[in-house]
Structures are given as C-alpha cells and as structure tokens.
Amino acid sequence: MATPQTTFANDLKAAMAKVNDLFNSEVIGKRDFSAIDQIYTEDARILPPGAPMISGRESIRGFWRDLVQGGNVKSAALTSVDVMPSGDGVVEIGKATIAAEGGSMDVKYVVYWRTENGQWKWHVDIWNHA
C-alpha cells in the first residue's frame, strides 16, 4: 500500500529523474544550453575535477557549453545511486557514463538539490572519475 511517505519519495525521485534526463537530452543531446535554467539554481556551484569551483548559473552554463562543444560530448546518462532527503534539500549520490567522440568514461557524483520556484534543481554539484 502506498503510504504518504512512499508517495512523497516516489514523487521526489520522479522529479529528480526528470531533471537528470533534461541534462542528457537537452544540454548534451540538443546542445540547448538554455535548459541549464531548469537544472541549476541561480546561485549554484559546481566543483569539476581539474578546475576551480565555478559559482552562479551563468558561469556554469559557459562551463558546459565549452566542455560539450569542445569535447564533442554525445551523451551523459545519469543514474541515482542513493537519494537522501535532508530538510528542504536532498543529497544524491549518483553515477554517470559520459560518451564523447574520443570514447566513454565513468564518473561518480554528489549533488545537493534545493528547490527554486517549486522546482527541484542542482545547487551543489561535484564529480570525479571512477
């Protein structure tokens, strides 16, 4: 039987999966970098391997534009490994396979999710290679 808790958890996971899929289908697949607005909060921060922390959605958009176009990235399939609701936020552990012209690689990540105007988005995003 669906309890309110399991319904909430399923709704949350579905909302998160939708955002994760947007990253793959729109940002990577279609190179539509305006979709970054639906994925990252305005004051989000990313911590990419081999580069300093980047703060703010506009700078994050530039980072992904450069990386996706420069590396000819083809897809980035994200999979949640664990989802930990924490107050108004959620901490997600996940893994991804990134396919680019030069080959594919596995990464693992932690994303701290917050809501912005009622939408779940990535607020802190850090990853490294598996």
Add this chain to the structure above:
Amino acid sequence: MATPQTTFANDLKAAMAKVNDLFNSEVIGKRDFSAIDQIYTEDARILPPGAPMISGRESIRGFWRDLVQGGNVKSAALTSVDVMPSGDGVVEIGKATIAAEGGSMDVKYVVYWRTENGQWKWHVDIWNHA
C-alpha cells in the same frame, strides 16, 4: 548581538572545525586510524577520485591507512568554504592542501554531515583535484 541563530551557527562551525582538525592531527599527523571512528559515521561513504565508491567506516579506515602510509602523507589542512545546514544534516563545501613526501596538492571537497550519537560526522565525502 548574538541571536539564537548565530549562536547555533557558531557552535556548529566550531564542532565541525574540531572534527576537521582531528582528521589532520590524528589520522594524518599521528597515523592514529582509530580516530576515524570520531570522523565518519558507521555507514559513511567516500567517493575518492580514481577509485570506486567505498562504503562503511571499516573500509574507509582501510582506505586512509593505505593512502597515508603508502603516500607518506604529512598533513591535510581542511578549510570550510561554505556551510549549509539542511534539516538534520549539513552540506559543507571545503578545500584542503595535502602535503606528502612527493609534494603538495590542492583538493576541493563536498561533505554531507550527519550526527551519530550526538556527534557531527562525515556521512558522504567526495573530493577532486583543483
């Protein structure tokens, strides 16, 4: 004037700084790997660069023992960059300078803190190179 909020924030930051210092002084400085008990929760997970995720405090202890002894690590000074309380947890963005026999390097990290028996500890710990 100290409000209850600022007092809580200061107490929290002091408690976190104490744990971060333990890592440097005990685990790295004295190679006392029993101090891992005071730093990580029992079911903590770490996501080290270049290796798969490691689950559970005993396995994490083994990871640090191998790395500190094998790499002859001398110090790991951790600095909080941002502290975001989130329900029963805290998300911390930080940076560290790791000094070893071969030289020093800068890393940046995200730690998801939870309490275990009333003590703040690292529950999810991921880092990469700057």
